[in-house]
Amino acid sequence: MIRALIAEDQAMMRGALALLLDMEHDISVVAQVGRGDEVVAGVREHRPDIALLDIEMPGISGIDAAAALHTEAPECAVMIVTTFARAGYLRRALDAGARGFVVKDDPVEDLAQAVRKVVAGSTVIDPGLAEEARLAPANPLTDGERRVLAAAADGSPVNDLAARLHLSDRTVRNYLSAAIGKTGSRTRAEAAIHARDQGWL
Template identity: 55%
Template structure:
């Protein structure tokens, strides 16, 4: 049996996915969680073979949860299953140790086959998305610029961002200025929107 953990904040989608996968004779759903913060605890308890993880969830995002899960259970394969087939997300998913990347409008048959194939150690990615990701690169932002923009997206002031990230106000301003320049935005809010649209956050 292939033991599967599902992580998605959309309860209806997660439930439908669990029901669909449970129909397969060789797949068992061992855990379902609705936030990135719950992935590690569920994985510790249930020891899944494959985890299907959404990108955008409350708490830790799916990419961060993927990296932590791969560090905790290197034998667990991760498939990113997301609404957003963006090159930036794809590149970062691969960097964080994902073995597969599928969009939610994939056919049920494709998703089931993806679970089976990554379980055997193969990688399963959309060829067009992989090509687009290679063409566009992994994105211009540094890790710290991404952190600052994520905080800015929540509407925090420079002081609040600095406090949250344990940085000085001047350092935060420098990172925001660099991110605004790299995205071609006029404001930090616009920079955050552009970065999110391209999957850089």
């Protein structure tokens, strides 16, 4: 029996996924969490064979949770299950150690089969997204630029961002300027929107 953990912030979607997967003869959903920062603790407590993670969740993202699991519980396979079919997200997820990336529009039979393949050691990627990722430009932002741009999306002034991120005002300005230039944007708000649309944040 394959033991699965589901991390999804929308309770109805989480319950539906759990119900559908539990109907499979060889899959049992042993844990459900609604926040990214609950994933590692859930895996430690319930010891699933695979964690199915949404991307955008409270606490930390599914991609950051995948990276944490890759370090702290490498025996647990990770598959991203998301509505955000973006090439940038796929690349970041694979870099974080995920072995599967599928979209929620797929039939449950395909999801169950993907779970089986990932647990068996294969990598499963939505075919359309794999082709898109092959053609899409690579993420030009550094980790520092990504972190500052993501934090700046709420419109906070530079000094507030610097205090929150434990950086100097000058460093924050440099990161924002670089991110604006690399995304071909005029403002940091435009840069954040463009980077998020590409799956770079």
